[in-house]
Amino acid sequence: xxxxxxxxxxxxxxxxxxxxxxxxxxxxxxxxxxxxxxxxxxxxxxxxxxxxxxxxxxxxxxxxxxxxxxxxxxxxxxxxxxxxxxxxxxxxxxxxxxxxxxxxxxxxxxxx
Numbered sequence: 001x002x003x004x005x006x007x008x009x010x011x012x013x014x015x016x017x018x019x020x021x022x023x024x025x026x027x028x029x030x031x032x033x034x035x036x037x038x039x040x041x042x043x044x045x046x047x048x049x050x051x052x053x054x055x056x057x058x059x060x061x062x063x064x065x066x067x068x069x070x071x072x073x074x075x076x077x078x079x080x081x082x083x084x085x086x087x088x089x090x091x092x093x094x095x096x097x098x099x100x101x102x103x104x105x106x107x108x109x110x111x112x
Contacts, residue, residue: 027063
């Protein structure tokens with residue numbers, strides 16, 4: 001259903017889904033990065049080897065999406081028209097959708 005004044009898509013008269021708030025959620029991301037380096041040492045150093053590593057999760061997103069998370073939601077516990085099995089519900093940004101956490105871990109492993 002379209003607005004006669006603006007031509008934009010409106011919600012149905014029964015309050016169901018429409019494409020008014022649908023937007024392109026295509027994205028490119030670096031979800032996980034792990035780097036490590038092994039130092040092989042001589043016996044006289046006291047260590048057999050030393051390993052240093054860096055692990056990063058959710059480093060960046062490149063997207064034009066305006067919501068919190070462009071990743072599709074395949075499950076959602078929102079009740080819609082008396083049922084929890086609605087094929088239209090996955091992908092809807094709810095008020096409880098949070099930004100994904102970015103984490104960086106650094107470590108050292110010593111071999112004796």
